[in-house]
Amino acid sequence: METYQHKTSAKLFWCIALISIVYLFPHNAFAQTPDLFKMQDEQDKKDAKEKTDITTSIFKSTRLINGQTIENTGRGILDLRISHRFGFVNTGSYNFFGLDQATMRLGLDYGITDRLEVGIGRSTYNKEFDGFFKYRILRQSTGKVNMPISISIAASGVWRSLKDTVTAFPINYSDHFSFSSQLIFARKFNDYFSLQLVPTMVHYNIVPTKAVKNDLYSMGVGFRQRLSKRVNLTGEYYYQITQLGGYTNSASVGFDIETGGHVFQLFFTNSTGINESSFITQTQGLWGNGGIRFGFNISRVFSVVKPKNLAKTNY
Amino acid sequence: MKKTTLLLFFAGLSFGLHAQKIFSTTTGQIRFNASSPLEQVIGINNQVDSKMVDKTGQVVFSALIKSFKFDNQLMEDHFNENYLESSKFPKAEFRGFIINIGTVNFAKDGKYPANFSGTLTIHNVSQKVSTAGEITIANGAPSVNGAFKVKLADYGITGSYIGGKIASEAEVTVNCKYQ
Numbered sequence: 297m298e299t300y301q302h303k304t305s306a307k308l309f310w311c312i313a314l315i316s317i318v319y320l321f322p323h324n325a326f327a328q329t330p331d332l333f334k335m336q337d338e339q340d341k342k343d344a345k346e347k348t349d350i351t352t353s354i355f356k357s358t359r360l361i362n363g364q365t366i367e368n369t370g371r372g373i374l375d376l377r378i379s380h381r382f383g384f385v386n387t388g389s390y391n392f393f394g395l396d397q398a399t400m401r402l403g404l405d406y407g408i409t410d411r412l413e414v415g416i417g418r419s420t421y422n423k424e425f426d427g428f429f430k431y432r433i434l435r436q437s438t439g440k441v442n443m444p445i446s447i448s449i450a451a452s453g454v455w456r457s458l459k460d461t462v463t464a465f466p467i468n469y470s471d472h473f474s475f476s477s478q479l480i481f482a483r484k485f486n487d488y489f490s491l492q493l494v495p496t497m498v499h500y501n502i503v504p505t506k507a508v509k510n511d512l513y514s515m516g517v518g519f520r521q522r523l524s525k526r527v528n529l530t531g532e533y534y535y536q537i538t539q540l541g542g543y544t545n546s547a548s549v550g551f552d553i554e555t556g557g558h559v560f561q562l563f564f565t566n567s568t569g570i571n572e573s574s575f576i577t578q579t580q581g582l583w584g585n586g587g588i589r590f591g592f593n594i595s596r597v598f599s600v601v602k603p604k605n606l607a608k609t610n611y
Numbered sequence: 612m613k614k615t616t617l618l619l620f621f622a623g624l625s626f627g628l629h630a631q632k633i634f635s636t637t638t639g640q641i642r643f644n645a646s647s648p649l650e651q652v653i654g655i656n657n658q659v660d661s662k663m664v665d666k667t668g669q670v671v672f673s674a675l676i677k678s679f680k681f682d683n684q685l686m687e688d689h690f691n692e693n694y695l696e697s698s699k700f701p702k703a704e705f706r707g708f709i710i711n712i713g714t715v716n717f718a719k720d721g722k723y724p725a726n727f728s729g730t731l732t733i734h735n736v737s738q739k740v741s742t743a744g745e746i747t748i749a750n751g752a753p754s755v756n757g758a759f760k761v762k763l764a765d766y767g768i769t770g771s772y773i774g775g776k777i778a779s780e781a782e783v784t785v786n787c788k789y790q
Binding site (some may be wrong): 329330331332333335336339344347348349352353356369370373417483487525526547554557558559597602 | 629667670683688691692
């Protein structure tokens with residue numbers, strides 16, 4: 297009996313001790329204090345694994361020199377582009393090494409969505425009007441979705457409005473049109489170097505001779521090499537697999553210079569035309585004998601539609 | 612007796628857990644303003660992760676650099692690529708405490724001063740910061756406001772435009788409404 301009594305009081309003691317520990321000690325001593333810093337560490341680790349980081353700025357502008365790059369103008373952004381080429385350098389000092397002459401393209405590009413860009417332009421070369429669209433199919437990314445390359449599709453139509461010379465055969469209205477379709481494969485290898493491959497098909501509704509096919513294939517290659525935070529070396533070459541005849545491949549080299557609001561492109565190119573059909577398949581200048589032009593592209597962007605989360609902000 | 616003890620023990624334990632509440636949001640706002648008289652440089656991030664503990668005042672703000680949106684696409688690219696280097700350092704974080712959390716009555720609607728003190732990490736560089744802000748309790752839900760002056764050079768952010776077109780000191784304004 298005595299021992300039983302003793303046991304019970306021992307139980308009672310422990311019971312009271314336990315309860316008093318729970319209630320009398322500060323609660324956070326028992327209920328483990330949530331540590332936000334530790335939670336954030338875990339979140340950061342999880343994010344690094346589970347979030348997809350889309351690679352940006354593969355190229356600095358939507359055009360490399362003459363041709364399209366993988367980049368698009370952002371959604372709601374209007375881009376006024378002035379592409380200017382002087383005359384051939386080998387026309388000598390009388391023409392001030394080409395600076396006396398000029399050909400140009402005036403263009404307006406617009407980003408409908410972050411993936412879709414459309415644009416129109418007018419070039420002095422053959423008095424051409426052109427329109428194009430470019431759509432991002434895949435975007436290079438790291439993280440959860442690890443995509444090694446970006447892929448876009450670009451297509452353009454060109455209307456040559458230059459008056460026809462007198463020919464033995466009738467020329468229809470539709471004969472003034474040509475079209476180009478391009479797939480753009482690009483990869484940013486690191487912050488310093490990006491490369492793109494651009495298989496291209498140009499279709500002419502009319503070609504000079506029967507021997508020439510209406511569909512002309514070519515392969516473009518372009519790169520960007522960062523030299524400093526603001527200056528990039530760029531190069532672009534289009535190899536023609538099938539040709540119109542009498543033309544050479546387009547080759548260009550230049551610099552992308554970034555200033556506050558825009559990218560300024562300075563370069564040498566052997567091409568005259570500035571839309572896809574004309575520069576890829578109708579390049580005449582030869583680098584070997586100085587048949588190149590000095591040129592520049594200026595782009596000025598205007599925000600037409602403000603980004604969604606900027607518009608709804610409280611500030 | 613044993614059962615009762617355990618029951619009481621867990622009752623006490625769960626009471627202890629409820630005593631601390633973690634408030635959180637994933638739609639907080641941070642505004643980055645490095646405007647100069649020459650150029651407006653404002654980026655806004657509306658996807659800020661933030662958590663706060665009511666009792667300890669512990670608070671964390673975490674923002675993805677790439678989620679900062681600028682009016683000018685090119686400015687956004689430069690912000691990411693040339694200045695914040697977001698591909699290498701994807702996040703900016705503040706970890707610290709609201710040191711006067713004891714003066715905030717979470718049960719009573721109103722505005723309370725909040726003194727933040729902690730570590731701000733930007734561009735992988737951490738600096739001790741403290742600033743005065745505000746906690747607003749509305750219908751039992753708190754929100755915090757605060758502003759930091761961030762000297763870009765202190766965080767290893769360099770570039771020839773800083774001090775000219777871009778202010779050398781950016782104002783970072785935080786506004787988080789918790790659920």
